[in-house]
Amino acid sequence: MFLLLLLCMCGLLLRGDAQDRASLWRGNDRSGRCQYTFTVPSPAESTCPQTSGPEMEGLKTRLGLLEGLVSRLTGGDTGAPQASGARAQAELQEALDRAAGERNLLRGEKERLERELGALQHRMEEMRREMEKLRSRPCPLQTPVVPPGPSLQNSGPMRPAAGSSQMSHLMTRPNRQGDSSSLRDSAWQFGQTGFQELKAEVTEVPAPDGADDNTGCGELVSVGEPVTHRKADNIAGKYGVWMQDPEAVSPYGPNMVWRIDAIGTDVRQLFGYEDMEQLSKGFPSKVLLLPELVESTGATVYRGSLYYQRRRSRTIIRYDLASESTAARRDLPHAGFHGQYPYSWGGYTDIDLSVDEQGLWAVYSTSKAKGAIVISQLDPNTLQVKKSWETNIRKTSVANSFIICGKMYTVSSYAAPTTVINYMYDTATSQGKTIAIPFRNKYHYNSMVDYSLAQRKLFAWDNFHIVSYDLRLGRKQVN
Template identity: 85%
Template sequence: MFSLLLMCVFGLLLRGDAQDRASLWRGNDQSGRCQYTFTVPSPVESSCPQTGGPEMEGLKARLGMLEVLVSRLTGGQTGGPQAVGARAQSELQEALNRAMGERNLLQGEKERLERELGGLQHRMAEMRREMEKLRNTPCPPQTPIVSPNPSVQNSGPARPAGGSSQMSHLTSRPNRQGDSSSLRDSAWQYRHPGFQEVKAEVTEVPAPDRSEDNTGCGELISVGEPVIHKRADNIAGKYGVWMQDPEAISPYGPSMVWRIDTVGSDVRQLYGYEDMEQLSKGFPSKVLLLPEMVESTGATMYRGSLYYQRRRSRTLIRYDLSTESIASRRDLPHAGFHGQYPYSWGGYTDIDLSVDQQGLWAVYSTSKAKGAIVISQLDPNTLEVKKSWETNIRKSAVANSFIVCGKMYAVASYSAPSTVINYMYDTATSQGKTISIPFRNKYHYNSMIDYNLAQRKLFAWDNFHIVSYDLRLGRKQAN
């Protein structure tokens, strides 16, 4: 009761504005006893801080971030190594697949080489057996010629009865000293003419490979099988150009062989080899860095200079090997370049330079020719066009071409193992015609074919392989 009075007095002492807001509660506590509660709002705070205020929200946010971090760390400890292991396993499997693929390729190459080796060994064994057979075979006995007339036996072939006025004239023709006896064939000197059977072996003599003007020129009759001299070691040698100078000038001799690997966008290296043997071994004696980049496989060598097309242009360059500098340059008028009029195999082969008995040539096309092959003879010093011929065969329909004795020959396919040389254009007569001369692309990607005047052969670059072909030239047949 006393406590109730104190609470009433305390309420009377409060300010008037607080009296309206004070409240008194009465209730039982947990033990069942009566409990009085008197509540007066604070004059400073309008309300008590809520448990769900900003502090609690920030604490919840921080706890959430900690939970996320803990979950990530927990996941990294459990799932992380599994993911890393899976990736490592995938990479190892991929590397294993690549290794297996390379192994299979090498195994196939090994089997192919073993087959070739077996074939060569078989051929060598057959050649040895044939040689032994020839050695053991006795020579056939010489049978004397029997004549019906004993008087002329062992006297050689008899002259036909009755003689011949023309033969008499030939046998009696005097020599420079006036003696006609030395011009008589002993086979015709008989006292008693008669008839006898003469047995002789006929040997076929091939037609001469030279024309009547003795320059070594003529029409192409046949091309031999490719002979490999070197296989490139890396992808840069998939296609390129190799050549010899038919009129070499000091300091390089006539046996010097030159090579350019033309794969890549910055082709500048010119490799020189002392001879064909050093080329086959891969030991260059000279490496030159050209001042201008080379475009494709159309380069050639002539009179101590390298002739080539500058990359991405129709500019021709003559590079002097002795001074190792550019001696002259000139644009080939209206010539297509960098893929406008290439050969069918591609490779930006718009301008193809070559050398034969008549000098320096360029095979290309122009917009005026509408893609047809144009042949121009060039001045080797100034690179000026001396004369041009326009053919009626499209350059893109030709796999490659070469010029021999002023005649351009076109190859039908660069990839077919057995193809043909199917077109020839003669600049001497300004006439073209279709032909059919067998030609072999042994390695199925022939990117360069040029006539080599120094060796009278064809030089070619067939899918990493540097090869050459023997040629046979003959007289033009009369129609």
């Protein structure tokens, strides 16, 4: 019993000593929550100094909070440039969208202005044609002046002279109600009949010269306004050549129209149309694939054959349209080709073939001629040169040329809306001279001008448009 009491006393003493050494403190954990800690040192650690008390734990906790805050701040700083970049990209995209919208608006405005300009040009063209019609319309017949005399005092209403058959017919023509009474102006019926005078202004008009038309073979006097027949459907038709055979051969009739689009490096398609109406509608009745590539816009048709320059060469090919095969080929002696001596608009127009009343011609230049235009008349069957003429005008200084009745004419500009035919060379006299015949490039890029003997007009290809011009030739001079 005494031993049991002694053990209890020892336990109480040890417990009290442990309570003296026990500690209780409060602190925040790493997540920031409040945490209470009760510590009782073990007997082995009861003599160690308390170096890791509540102050150290609190310090660790605060350090942990600081580390968390720093990590959050660091994360925010690294994300800031990304957010700023995203905002800048969004603003840039918005600016691009606005610019694209403004560009579309400007394009729409440009198209609208171009349509208005086209409408104005069309209206001006109509007014010009109307003015030409008014100028060409004959003056109306005037009633001759009737001198006053005593016989007019009681002669009743005046009548036109007996020689005026038109007025007599009008005076006796019945009206709509069947009344055959005379038709007179009210001034004649109710005015004073004692004295009346008619005044007329007479304009002297020269009688037309029968030789001044487009059926003879004189010198070119004037070129009419361009008449548009068709506009090309795509970029391949920006420039090309169209033609008619003045001496067509079966199976093709005289109304057949041929066309070649000259854009591209693989030009070999020849389109045929039954007549001008089918050409304007764009319905070809024949499409031929030529055996050799075509160079430039200098092709022509004559007596059932197509004549054209082979690409990148001075070779001229005669292609028979009926048999659809090559009938002849020959090099044009010393002729420049593929951009050596083209017209001023370019297009590798070194050799220009054409047909007129005297046959087949070639317009080109050579190194011997130093760029001056050379005219050669060719045999249409063998393509041999029959005779040549060297002019004194440079080929690269003119936009186009054509031959009518053995006379070569050159066009000054291919782009100017209003230009002139500035030079004429007559192969009959071997003489050239400067001229100034007005000529109009309606669509501002005329890449082909040739004389069509079939219609006695000029055929042209003006910036996607197939056009023609009426001609007026002067009196043929007889030596």
